[in-house]
Amino acid sequence: MRLKNRSRLIPWYFAAPGLLWLLVFFLVPLLNQLNVSLLTGDPEAGYELTWAFSNYTDAISEYWPQIRRSLGYAGVATVIDVIIAFPLAYFIAYRAGRWKGLLLLMIVLPFFMSQVLRTVSWQLLLTDNGWIVSRLKDVGLVADDGRVLATSGAVIGGIAYNYLPFMVLPLYASLERLDRRLIEAATDLYASRAVAFRKITVPLATPGLFAGSLLVFIPATGDFINASLLGSTKQYMVGNVIQSNFLTVLDYPTAAALSFLLIGIILVGITIYSALLGTKNLTEAAG
Amino acid sequence: MAATPTIGKATTEVVAPAGAGDRTATLRTWSLGLWSVFAILFLFLPIGVAIVFSFNEPAGRFNFTWQQFTFDHWLHPFADPDLARSLKNSVLLAVISTVGSVALGTLLAIALVRHRFRGRGTADFFVFLPMATPEVVLGASALGLFLVAGISTGFLTLVIVHIMFTISYVVVTVKARLQGMDPHIEEAARDLGASEWQAFWRVTMPTIAPGVVSAAVLAAALSVDDYVVSSFNAGQTQTFPLFIFGATRQGVPPEVNVLATMLLLFILAMLGLNLGVQKALARRDERRAAH
Numbered sequence: 001m002r003l004k005n006r007s008r009l010i011p012w013y014f015a016a017p018g019l020l021w022l023l024v025f026f027l028v029p030l031l032n033q034l035n036v037s038l039l040t041g042d043p044e045a046g047y048e049l050t051w052a053f054s055n056y057t058d059a060i061s062e063y064w065p066q067i068r069r070s071l072g073y074a075g076v077a078t079v080i081d082v083i084i085a086f087p088l089a090y091f092i093a094y095r096a097g098r099w100k101g102l103l104l105l106m107i108v109l110p111f112f113m114s115q116v117l118r119t120v121s122w123q124l125l126l127t128d129n130g131w132i133v134s135r136l137k138d139v140g141l142v143a144d145d146g147r148v149l150a151t152s153g154a155v156i157g158g159i160a161y162n163y164l165p166f167m168v169l170p171l172y173a174s175l176e177r178l179d180r181r182l183i184e185a186a187t188d189l190y191a192s193r194a195v196a197f198r199k200i201t202v203p204l205a206t207p208g209l210f211a212g213s214l215l216v217f218i219p220a221t222g223d224f225i226n227a228s229l230l231g232s233t234k235q236y237m238v239g240n241v242i243q244s245n246f247l248t249v250l251d252y253p254t255a256a257a258l259s260f261l262l263i264g265i266i267l268v269g270i271t272i273y274s275a276l277l278g279t280k281n282l283t284e285a286a287g
Numbered sequence: 288m289a290a291t292p293t294i295g296k297a298t299t300e301v302v303a304p305a306g307a308g309d310r311t312a313t314l315r316t317w318s319l320g321l322w323s324v325f326a327i328l329f330l331f332l333p334i335g336v337a338i339v340f341s342f343n344e345p346a347g348r349f350n351f352t353w354q355q356f357t358f359d360h361w362l363h364p365f366a367d368p369d370l371a372r373s374l375k376n377s378v379l380l381a382v383i384s385t386v387g388s389v390a391l392g393t394l395l396a397i398a399l400v401r402h403r404f405r406g407r408g409t410a411d412f413f414v415f416l417p418m419a420t421p422e423v424v425l426g427a428s429a430l431g432l433f434l435v436a437g438i439s440t441g442f443l444t445l446v447i448v449h450i451m452f453t454i455s456y457v458v459v460t461v462k463a464r465l466q467g468m469d470p471h472i473e474e475a476a477r478d479l480g481a482s483e484w485q486a487f488w489r490v491t492m493p494t495i496a497p498g499v500v501s502a503a504v505l506a507a508a509l510s511v512d513d514y515v516v517s518s519f520n521a522g523q524t525q526t527f528p529l530f531i532f533g534a535t536r537q538g539v540p541p542e543v544n545v546l547a548t549m550l551l552l553f554i555l556a557m558l559g560l561n562l563g564v565q566k567a568l569a570r571r572d573e574r575r576a577a578h
């Protein structure tokens with residue numbers, strides 16, 4: 001009996017240190033934030049718990065432009081990434097041959113150079129009167145006195161750039177495991193290539209498409225590096241507001257309420273995802 | 288991405304009918320290839336720019352227009368003492384937090400894959416959560432806790448949060464390796480009288496070592512590059528990404544480009560080394576199996 005108890009405890013010896021770390025430094029802080037989001041007061045006089053759910057409605061009405069922008073920018077960037085990544089993933093999965101490994105390495109390589117510095121590079125590339133902006137003016141895509149930096153386009157482009165690999169990898173994974181004989185069968189049964197693509201490739205690539213979309217959309221909604229470096233205050237997103245409320249304005253309840261709104265949005269996304277495809281796909285995609 | 292076994296070998300190329308179909312198939316492959324080349328150029332453009340401008344001698348404070356080629360910054364990358372200190376902090380932080388998160392994460396992964404226990408599914412989901420939480424929320428809530436607990440932010444709090452946000456990635460990576468491994472070998476070791484710890488150190492660890500090394504490289508890369516979470520919990524401590532972000536207002540010195548390039552080359556070398564070691568280990572296993 002004692003021996004049995006001991007062996008039942010063994011998994012916990014292995015799991016406990018890591019789980020405790022996440023409990024104390026991830027879950028407890030989140031619950032603390034939940035508590036903070038319901039406080040009222042100010043930095044000087046101190047805060048007290050008044051179950052002020054109005055913090056949420058106030059945060060929504062005060063920062064609605066930033067919330068809408070976060071969702072809009074993240075949404076558009078996700079769509080751009082699907083458009084860029086699908087043909088790329090398709091090429092790597094089916095046409096790259098022996099270059100497959102090298103191409104996959106090239107997709108993840110950008111991760112290994114400082115993200116902040118890469119964004120600074122975009123600042124340089126898109127600078128007023130720079131080569132790219134001058135060419136865009138030549139073809140009339142940018143007005144003669146216009147600029148690219150400090151516009152929504154620059155921030156969305158920066159976000160799409162930053163999270164592109166997160167879209168390519170899951171898409172590649174689901175295309176790779178797709179049984180190509182199904183397409184053969186479809187064409188044998190007189191389906192055109194377009195129909196076979198629409199009815200077989202796309203539906204079977206959907207788990208990768210969903211996973212990629214979540215992996216791009218979630219961090220993109222919380223992103224503030226791109227808005228800070230490539231945008232102006234007119235492009236600020238929820239992340240910028242949380243950061244400044246937490247570090248500069250010291251309005252902790254508002255920052256906490258916005259954090260939970262962000263989490264709420266993400267939970268809705270994950271719920272829709274698992275309802276459609278099951279949680280197993282989700283954790284698999286994350287791996 | 289865990290590899291899934293495929294049933295049989297699917298044909299990689301659909302045989303297209305000859306003639307006109309041939310030409311459209313070639314056209315399709317070419318346009319896909321061209322698109323891919325542009326996408327990869329897009330990914331590499333800012334990296335190329337950052338490397339090229341490490342050889343520039345900027346006229347003013349902003350390293351934004353090409354002036355003059357120079358090796359100076361490569362010869363004296365640590366000219367700015369603040370920059371040198373921030374890089375030292377980042378490297379030290381990456382090493383300490385990687386050791387911590389690899390230790391905690393590996394044990395956790397073993398428990399999750401090897402043992403059936405109550406609450407395992409919940410634990411699995413709980414480990415996944417930090418990866419699904421935006422970094423800004425992770426950073427802000429950790430700072431909230433430190434404020435309430437009266438812990439002043441600095442290097443120590445950075446270590447704590449870096450371990451926290453890298454554990455999940457370690458667990459996922461090591462889990463993938465464990466899932467491809469035969470559990471009966473450990474059972475055999477225990478049947479032959481090895482204790483739980485002996486079985487762990489002598490059998491499990493050597494087998495999952497490649498996964499653990501990959502996890503360590505990943506954790507170190509995530510830690511050394513983190514801006515968002517650190518920006519909340521650094522206090523007066525400067526890290527490399529924090530220094531770069533702070534420098535954007537007065538112009539990023541070219542030494543930053545040099546050090547970031549060096550860091551990139553270093554991580555690539557580590558990845559190459561890891562790949563080499565994994566291949567050597569695989570060959571060793573094959574040879575042993577053959578005997």
